[in-house]
Amino acid sequence: MKFGGTSVADAERIRVVADYVARTVRRGNQVVVAVSAMGKETDDLLHLATQVSNTHPGREMDMLITAGERKAMALLCMALHDLGIDSASFTGSQAEIITDTEHTNAKILEVRGDRLRQALEAGWVPVVGGAQGVSTERDVTFLGRGGTDTTAVALAHALGADACEIYTDVSGVFTSDPRIVPEARRLKRINFEEMLEMCAAGCPKPAMRSVEYARNHRVRLHVRSAFTWEPGTWIEEEDPDMEQAIISAVVSDSSEAKLTVTGVPDRPGIAARLFRALADRSINVDMIEQNVSLAGTTDISFTVPHEDLATAEQVCLGLETEIGAHDVLADPDIATVSIVGAGMKTHAGVSATMFETLASEGINIEMISTSSIRLTCVVRADLAEKAVVALHRAFKLEGE
Amino acid sequence: MKFGGTSVADAERIRVVADYVARTVRRGNQVVVAVSAMGKETDDLLHLATQVSNTHPGREMDMLITAGERKAMALLCMALHDLGIDSASFTGSQAEIITDTEHTNAKILEVRGDRLRQALEAGWVPVVGGAQGVSTERDVTFLGRGGTDTTAVALAHALGADACEIYTDVSGVFTSDPRIVPEARRLKRINFEEMLEMCAAGCPKPAMRSVEYARNHRVRLHVRSAFTWEPGTWIEEEDPDMEQAIISAVVSDSSEAKLTVTGVPDRPGIAARLFRALADRSINVDMIEQNVSLAGTTDISFTVPHEDLATAEQVCLGLETEIGAHDVLADPDIATVSIVGAGMKTHAGVSATMFETLASEGINIEMISTSSIRLTCVVRADLAEKAVVALHRAFKLEGE
C-alpha cells in the first residue's frame, strides 16, 4: 500500500487516506504505508532552492527535499491515531533503506526494515517516508521524483507482502487515453512486460522505474484510484494458462521530434561517429532508421526528445562536413503511435492490420520500430489522434 | 550568531542573511549559525496538525515541526555555497544537542558539538537547525516556540563563543515602546537582571527563556536588527565600575485582569485555600495584594492573564461560601506600568517620583508590586499610555 502525489494533496486528503487505511486494518490486514510529500511540496522546495542559490550541493538538496515526506508521514500518523489505529512514522533511515551515495537520485541497495517488522508484530501501522533512504556514508538521500512508488515496491518485497497497491489519481491503466478515445476501457490486468512497453511508448503512469523494480523482484502491483477507491489494474507476471488479448493498448507520444541526415556515404563508422557525438551531449536517441539508396548513399533518421532537438541539430550540422552528409533536416511535427500486446508474439498479421488501418485512414507511416510485444509507427503529429482512434477500433479494444 | 523568525522569512531573506554571514566570515570571524523555520512555517505546520487530527502524539509532532528548520538550514547552506563560503547543515541530532524526552517543549541537557568543532576547524560554517535536539531515547525533539534563540545561546556557550548575536526584526531593546513614546531611545546595553525584569513586566523581545540561559551560562547577548544591521543592544553582566542609569526603561502590559475577593475573614489558611484552588486549574497568578480592614475582614486582590479570568472567577465563586467571602469582583480593564533599573537599588526616592508623577497626571494606583530593580503599579487600562509617557519624561529617559 502506497499513497503519494495527489492522494495526500492536503489535510483533508490525509484524513481520507487515514480513514481508508483504518478500514483496511480493521478487516484484518497488516498494512505498511509509504507516503510522498503533500501536493506540490517537492516542486516548491526545488523552486526555493533555485531562488536562494545557483549552487545545489547534493547533501543539502536531499536534506531539503526529504522534509516534505517527513511532514506527510508525521501527519498521517496523527490522523491514524485519531481513528484509534496505532502507528509510528519512520524516515528512510529509521526504516533502514540503504542506498548508494548518488544524491538527488539514489538507488536502493538494501532494505533491512527490522524496526518495521517489530512495529508490525506489535500490531502497529508503520508509515514510511517515501523516496528516501540513508546512504552507505550515513547521509540522508533522495530517490528522485516518483521515488515513493519505488519505496513502496521495495518495502513490499523486503517484508514479503502479497502485493503492492499504488494509489494514484487515475483509476488504473486504460486501453488508450480516454481524452482521445472516449470508449477506452480500464484493463483488469496486464503483465509486467506489456506495462513496461506501454511506459516506454508514452503511457505516463505508473513510473517505469517502480514497474521494473516490481518485475525484477516479482512484486504484484495494483494501480488504483485514491479518489473512488474502486479496484484498478493489476500488473503481474504473465499467466501462461490464461488466454491473452492479442493487443492490450494503443499508446501515442508527441514528445519526440525527428532528425534526418541525408546523403551520407554508405561507409562503416559513419553512424557510430554520429551517435557517439550525440551521446557525448547526453542526448537520448530513441528510434533509428537507415535507408540505403541505389546511389550508395544513405539517409539516417532518428528521434530525440523535443527539448533536445536544437542541440541535436547543432551536433549534426557540426559533423556535416566530416561525415560527408548532404543535408540535416529537423522535423518537430511528428508523433509516435504504438500498439502493445503480449499476444502479438503468437499471432501473425498484427502488423499488417496496423499498416492497413493507418493506410485506410490516409495516414502515412514515416518510421517503424518493433519489439516482440510492441509495434510503433512515426506519423504526422496532427494525425496521431486519428490513428489512435482507428487502431483502438480495428483491434476491438472497446469491447469486453 | 543566530538568525531566526522574521529574518529568514523567504528566499530573498535567506540570500540577504547568507550575504551577511559571508561578510562576517571574510572579516576573519568564525561563525556558527542557528536558523529557525522560514516565516510562519511553524504556525502552518501546527495548523496542519490540527486539521488532520485531534490527537497529537509528541513524537510525531516533533518530527513534523522540526521539518521547518531542516528546510531553512539546507537552504541557507546552499546560499552560502553560492557565495563561496563552505558550509554544512546539522540537525539537532547531528549537532549532538541532547535533550530530555519532553516532546514539543524539550529542555537541553548537554551540547556535545564535536561535529561542529570539526567543521569550524576545517574552516566551514556550521548551520544548525534551531529549536531541536535528540532525546536521551534517540527521538527527535523540539525545544518549543522561540527555541532557536535558546539553541543559539547553548551553542555559543558550548563552543566558547565571545558572544551570541540575536538577529531579529527589531533593532534592539528600547527605553519604552515607541508606539506610545515616540522619543523612546534604543539602549546600548542593559544587564541580565534588568532584561529579565523587563521581560516579566511585558517587554515582548527577546524571549525570557534564552535570556535566562544566557545569564546562567554568562553568555553575552547582542540583540540587533536583521533588516538594517545596525548595532543593537548588548545584554550582559553588570559592570560594577560603570555608572548606572537609575531607571533604564518604562514598560506596560495590558494582558492581565484583576480579581478581588472581598470581606474574607482574616484567618490563617484562607489565602492558601484560594491560591491552591487556582493552581489546581493551572492559572498563573501574578501580583497579589491583601488589605486587612478594621472590621477584621480582608480584601484579597490578584491579577491573572485575561484568558484565565473567566475560569478564575468561577473558582473564586465556587469557594465563596467555604471561605466566607462577601463578594467576588472581576475587573478586566486594568494595565500594569513598570519602571526597571539597576540603579534603583542605590537611589532613594525612585518610588516617590513614580507615585508623584502618576498623581500629578491624575492617575490612581490600584496595586503595587516591587522587586529590587523593578516597581510596578496597576492602573486603569485607558490611562496606561498616559502613565508611560509621563514616567518616561519624569525619569528623563529620552535624553542621551
Added chain:
Amino acid sequence: MKFGGTSVADAERIRVVADYVARTVRRGNQVVVAVSAMGKETDDLLHLATQVSNTHPGREMDMLITAGERKAMALLCMALHDLGIDSASFTGSQAEIITDTEHTNAKILEVRGDRLRQALEAGWVPVVGGAQGVSTERDVTFLGRGGTDTTAVALAHALGADACEIYTDVSGVFTSDPRIVPEARRLKRINFEEMLEMCAAGCPKPAMRSVEYARNHRVRLHVRSAFTWEPGTWIEEEDPDMEQAIISAVVSDSSEAKLTVTGVPDRPGIAARLFRALADRSINVDMIEQNVSLAGTTDISFTVPHEDLATAEQVCLGLETEIGAHDVLADPDIATVSIVGAGMKTHAGVSATMFETLASEGINIEMISTSSIRLTCVVRADLAEKAVVALHRAFKLEGE
C-alpha cells in the same frame, strides 16, 4: 463545461485542464469554463480570516474569498493563450451574474452574460470565476462552498448549452461506495430525482444545490473525472420509454445520531412544542418516528447531525418536565442505510426484499423512513457496512 476543486489544484493541473479545453475547442465545440479556486485556497483564506480577526464583515469576506477564483481564472486564460486558444477571464461581476445581498452565501437572481455571448461569438473561450457574483447593491458576493458547480449550471442554462459537464476527482456516481462494496459499478445515467435522493441519503458528490438548480432549469449534467477524462455519469430527466432499474444505488450515512424521548403523554401539541424548541436552536431534524403504547404514552425518536446531538439533548432535557416525558435517550452509534431507485414506484416487494435481506444478516432495523423512490433504515453503526454489502448483492447491482 466546468472545472473546479481538485481539478485545478496547482499549476500543472491548470495546464492539463487547458490542454483538455483546447482539445474540446479544436473538435468544434463552443466552450465556457467556470473555475473554482486552486486546491485548498478557499480554506486557506478562511483560515487567514480567523487568524486576523474575530469579526468577519460579509462584504470583506466575499472580497477576500473571491480572490481565489480570480487567480485561477487568470491563470487558466494564460495557459489557454499558450496553446493558441483565445480566451478572456470574467469575474462574476463582468459575467453579469446578479445575486441577492446575502454575503458569503448569496443566491443567483439573474444571469445576463452579454459579454460572454460576445466573447463566444468572437470565437473566444470565456473563463468565469466560479461561486461569485455581484449583488443588487453592486458589491462582490460569494455563492458559498461548492458554488462553482452552481455557477456552471447557471451559465449553461443562461447560454442555452446542451449540457453542463462537472469535472471532479471522482469518475462519476457509483451504485455504492467502492470502499465498502468493491464490486460497486459506475452508473451511466441517473435521473434528477434519484440523484437528489442519493444526496439526501449521504452521497457526497455532486453538491445537492447544483443538482437542484439543474433540475429546476432542465440542464443535463455530466459528472466525470478530471484525472482519467473517461465518460462519467449523466444526470438528466427520466426517460419514460427507457426501462428503469428498480434500484439504482445503496447509500449509507453515519453522520447522524438518534434521540428518543420516552413516556410522553399522547396529547396534541406535545410534538409541536418539542420540534419548535429544536428549530429555535437551528437544529436540523431528519427522520422522526413516534410509537404509541397501549398505556397511552408514546416514544418519540428522531435523528440529528452528530455535531448537534449535545445541544438537542439539552433542549429535550429542558422540556422534560413541561411535556411530561419519562426519559431522554441519546444514541450516537447509529447509521442510516438507504436504497434509491425510480423503479421502486412501480415494483412491489422492494421494501420486503430490503427487510428480509437485513433480517437474514441479523441486522435489526431501528427506524424506517420512505419517499416514493427511497427507503431508509436506521441500524447499528457497526453493522452499516455489512448491510450495504448485503443489499448491493440482494438487488444485483454489481451485474451489468
Added chain:
Amino acid sequence: MKFGGTSVADAERIRVVADYVARTVRRGNQVVVAVSAMGKETDDLLHLATQVSNTHPGREMDMLITAGERKAMALLCMALHDLGIDSASFTGSQAEIITDTEHTNAKILEVRGDRLRQALEAGWVPVVGGAQGVSTERDVTFLGRGGTDTTAVALAHALGADACEIYTDVSGVFTSDPRIVPEARRLKRINFEEMLEMCAAGCPKPAMRSVEYARNHRVRLHVRSAFTWEPGTWIEEEDPDMEQAIISAVVSDSSEAKLTVTGVPDRPGIAARLFRALADRSINVDMIEQNVSLAGTTDISFTVPHEDLATAEQVCLGLETEIGAHDVLADPDIATVSIVGAGMKTHAGVSATMFETLASEGINIEMISTSSIRLTCVVRADLAEKAVVALHRAFKLEGE
C-alpha cells in the same frame, strides 16, 4: 500612511498593523491606508504565471497579481473591525485611481477618490489596495513592483494629507550601509533631491518612483519602521533657513560593470553610433567617460548593469571594425562609491577631500561622475567597502 512588503507578511503582522492604525485613529487622526500584498505573494503569483504559461497577456497578469492586494486589504479591514474601528476596503477601481492602459506597469493619470472622501467624512478608515488602478478602458491595471508606495503618495496628494508615512522593514535612511559602516547614523531628515541622488547611487529604499512622485506633488514622506515604530527619516523640500550638512550620506553600488573601447579615432559621430547601438538593445548606460590621447585616438569607458555586460560586449565587438576601435575590454570587478549632500553646492573642497581620502587609503579612482549634489567614483570592487568606511569617517558622518 502606507503598509506593505514585509510589514504585512502574515496574519500576525496584519493584526499588529491594525493595532497601530487603531492607536493612530484614537489619537484623533484621519487615516487612509494603502496595503500591498502579503509577504512574497506577488512573487508567488508571478511564479505561478511562469509555471502555467509562456504567454502572459497583460490584462490577465494584472487580474492575477492584484488578487494579492485584494486579500490584504480585506483582511486588514476585518482586523480593524475587530478593534472597533470602522473601515472599508477599496480596490484601485473603487478608489477611482485612473491609469493609462500599459498593463503590468501602468501610470497613474488621475485620482478621484470621492468614495474615500465620503468614507473619511463618515469617520471610517479607507483601506486601499496598493499598486492597482483601473485603466481608461475599464480594465484592472497593476502599477508595478513597489507600486504601493506610489499609491500611498498619490492618495496623500489627492486627499490633501499632511504627509505620507511609508512603513517598511528598515527604520529610515542611513548615512551609509550599517553592514559596512557600523557607526552609520539614521538621518532625521533629507531633502527630495538628495534622496533621489542616493536612490540613483545605489540606496535600495525607498523606491525612486514614489520619491519622484512625492517631489513633483510636494508630498512630505516619512520613511519608518513597521517593527519598532520609532520615528524614522523625513524626506521633504529643502528648508533654505536650515543649515545643511555638507555631506549627508556615502553610498556604494556593485551592480554595474565597466566596458572600455580603446583606440577609437577621435571623430564626430563615433560615440553616437556606439550608444545608439546599445540603446537599440535596451541597455541602460550609466556613467560615460572619454579620454582623448595625443595620438588622436580616444578611449571610451562606460558602465552598464552586470546582467547586460555580455550583450553590451557583443554589441561593441560587432562595431569594432566599423568604428575603427583597437580593442574592447570588459571589467566586471568594479564598484561605484558616491557621496551625496545638498551642502556640496556651496562648499568648496568637497571633491578634493574625497580624492585625498581615497588616495590616502591607496584606492585608485577609475572614473568620476558628478551632479550638483553628488560625486561618484568608480573603484575596484574589493576596495569599495574600505572606501565607504574611510569617506564616512572623513566627512564625520558618525557624529551627531
